[in-house]
Amino acid sequence: VFKKELLTALLWGIASDLGQIIHLSGVPCRLQPQVKFLNSITFEQLFQIPVMEAIELEFLTPTSFKQESIIQTFPLPEMVFNGLRRRWNQSAPEALHFPETPWQAVVSAYDLHTQVMKMQAEEIGTVGWIRYRFFDPDQAKAATVLSHFAIFSGVGRKTTNGMGMAQLSKKG
Numbered sequence: 001v002f003k004k005e006l007l008t009a010l011l012w013g014i015a016s017d018l019g020q021i022i023h024l025s026g027v028p029c030r031l032q033p034q035v036k037f038l039n040s041i042t043f044e045q046l047f048q049i050p051v052m053e054a055i056e057l058e059f060l061t062p063t064s065f066k067q068e069s070i071i072q073t074f075p076l077p078e079m080v081f082n083g084l085r086r087r088w089n090q091s092a093p094e095a096l097h098f099p100e101t102p103w104q105a106v107v108s109a110y111d112l113h114t115q116v117m118k119m120q121a122e123e124i125g126t127v128g129w130i131r132y133r134f135f136d137p138d139q140a141k142a143a144t145v146l147s148h149f150a151i152f153s154g155v156g157r158k159t160t161n162g163m164g165m166a167q168l169s170k171k172g
Contacts, residue, residue, distance in 0.1 A: 025160070025161055025162075026120075027162075041148075043091070043092040043093060043096055044093075044096070046145050046148050046149055047092075047096050047145055049144055049145060049148055050144070051137065051140050051141045051144050052140065052143075052144045052147075053133060053134055053135070053140050054108065054131055054132070054133050054134075055131070055132045055133075055134070055143055055144065055147045055168070056129055056130070056131040056132075056168070056169035057075070057080070057129065057130055057132070057147060057150065057155075057166050057167070057168060057169065058128070058129045058166060058167055058168075058169050058170075059075065059112070059125075059126055059127050059128060059129070059130075059155070059164070059165075059166050060127065060165040060166065060167065061117065061125070061127065061162055061163055061164065061165040062114075062115045062116070062117040062123060062124065062125025062126065062127055062163050062164075063075060063125045063126050063127070063155055063156045063163060063164045063165075063166060064123065064124065064125040064126065064156055064157055064158075064163065064164075065079040065080075065083070065156045065157060066157050067079065071124070071157075073114055073124060073125055073126045074112070074126065075112075075126060075130055075155070075156075077103045077105035077106075077107070077132050078102070078103045079156070080132075080155055080156075081103050081105075081142070081143055081146055082100075082103070083155060083156060084146035084147075084149060084150055084153060084155060085098050085100070085101075085142065085146060087149070087153040087154075088145070088146055088149055088153070091153075098142045098145075098146070101138075101139065101142070103139060103143075104134070104135065104136055104139060105132045105133060105134050105139065105143065106132070106133050107130060107131070107132060107133075108131045108132070108133045109130070109131040110128065110129065110130040110131065111128045111129055112126045112127070112128035112129070112130060113126070113127060113128055114126055114127075115127045117162065117163060119158075119161055123158060123163060125156070125163055125164070129169055147168050148168055150166040150167060150168070151165075151166070151167040151168070154166065
């Protein structure tokens with residue numbers, strides 16, 4: 001998640017190199033002259049999204065989680081939503097913070113597989129989709145907001161390196 005005061009400087013710096021090859025975390029990238037911002041919404045608008053009992057997330061790049069001293073590749077509800085809640089609470093206005101909660105969700109369907117992402121070392125993560133079902137209305141509310149927030153914050157570990165890009169499924 002970007003800090004507001006740094007975003008303008010970052011965009012100005014990138015804009016001066018459009019069409020040229022730049023290196024982000026050691027990876028060569030070329031930004032096309034037309035950059036479009038496809039997603040923008042305020043925290044307050046995200047907080048007003050209608051509650052969904054079933055939430056389907058797509059993991060677009062390999063996603064994994066640190067669970068004590070091991071790497072977990074299966075997106076367990078508590079790993080996904082605790083991480084999103086932490087990131088949300090770091091960025092959102094205090095009045096919109098979500099309390100820590102033991103997530104009570106079930107995985108009702110999924111189509112996932114592991115994939116290697118080459119960085120300095122190979123990283124393994126999960127890609128595909130998963131559907132979570134929430135029975136508690138407060139948890140369903142929090143999970144709905146956090147699932148919409150996932151496209152902005154990423155999910156899991158090493159999101160600044162390209163891992164954990166996730167979004168609410170566009171299938172349904």
